[in-house]
Amino acid sequence: MQPTGRPDEQEFAELFRASWPRLFRLAYAVSGDRVAAEDDLQNAFAKVYAQWGRVQRAQSPEAYVRRMVLNEVLGGRRSGFRKRERPHSTVEPAGAVVSPEDGVVERDAIWAAVRALPPRQRAVVVLRYYEDLSEMEIADALGCSRGTVKSQASAALASLRRSAPGLVREEP
Amino acid sequence: MTELDLRETLERHLDEVDVPPAPLGPVVVAGRRRRRRRRGLTATSVAVALTAVAASGAALVLGDDGGRGVDSSGYASLGALDFSRGARAYAAPDQELHLAGRTFPYGELDYLDTDAVATSYGMVFYDHGRPMLLGADGEVRALVDGRLDDPGRFHPTAKADSQHPWVAYATRQDGVTTLTVHDVSTGADVASTDAGCGSCGGLVIDALDGGVVFVRTDAGTRTWDTATGQWQDFAGPTTRVADVRNGVVLYDGDAPSASRADDGSQVVAVPGAVDATLTFDGRYVLDWSSRLRSTDGSPDLVLEQGPTEQYALGFWAIDSDGTVLVARPDRRAGFVVYDCAVATGACEELGPLDPLHGDPMFIGVDM
16 A cells, blocks of 8 residues: 555554554454454554544654554443453463463463453553553553552452462562 | 563563554545544434434344344335346445435445445345345345354455356354355355354455455465365465455465465466455456556556546445446535446446535445
């Protein structure tokens, strides 16, 4: 696809292409569904295009776009089946897969436990440990307070440890 | 579990995710649509939309039937439809829908949308996961009977073959996803097969060409040749087949891994945008412009009507008879719709279309 000619569209195309892979992974991590992630990302970028002037004026356009993407993924506009949480029963019980000698299996169990988290907690975990954002940046991305980020992160980590009790090790 | 474990886990799983091609064209078009809709949206149009939603609720079959079946009596008979000059199916959303030379209030046919498929024998669409046919007699009938699994969750799309009066669709029953190629001229199934992927999350039919079905799942694209029953790996998950016509494959992303078709013929693969389409002869790519790009080195085709600059305001679709439908902006009418011949580029005016909000919509074309 070629950029559409007008200067702002050229800039949009550049940002779109540059950020699509990273934001797809983020959307996928939070939604847990490839198709939904792709749909949400397209919808979010359509909104970015429609509000390009506002995006450009943002202090950090990239952060603003990330916020729009997360809003789309976590937003209430989802159809029923996409809003639904993955039932916990569909996640392999950690005890059934843990092998202390096998780091790969252990990480698979952690991944399954991450996917079983509620979406907002999952978003906090992904933003913190994958995107490497600070609490303040996460709060900005999710449109919530720093305190909410702290509480969501705490709940998420507690849940991960509960979901994978065999994996719990003391923090060094 | 340490924070390091968590970090490594996320990196390992997410860095390995196959990222689909970035669809700039559809996003730009959707963004433009949002801009225009925002400007044009009025309290009146909101009221019209709500009315249409209410009407559609009455017209469509029950959504909570658990997939048991479809009450086709929920569809009003439209009387005879003449598809001999193409379906000529387009709409001003919430206002009016044009089909086979006739005009209907939009609410009467709002089950026909961009996911429907136009054929020379009628319109194929899904109703809660069940493929349906609006035939030339103006009646709607189900193409598959029986209870379906999770009807609201399954969106495999349907595709029409330009070489035969056939459509391909997928249904999910008792945990098995079945692909079917159906002859809409006779009402008989040409072939059907278990898609071999259980409930087949994310299964999409991307194309049907000469009886070969291009099926995409999260794992990539495979082809099913209805003539031989053979399956063949065609492309990985980073390839998106946009269209296939007359043996020419239009794709986005990485080039297909298969170099030969099941019949041994060389695959002719042409890169392009995921929302572009091919003319029935496979010679030209229709990609948001009245200048159609040649796939074989011959001169491009320029239609008599519509902007030739890519992404200039206009709307395009390949009709069921292989002609190109063009909605060209018009100062007085909003848009004027034309039906253009691929052989000559000559266009016949079909009439004006003036959406109060949103864009002109070609039924069966999700460009």
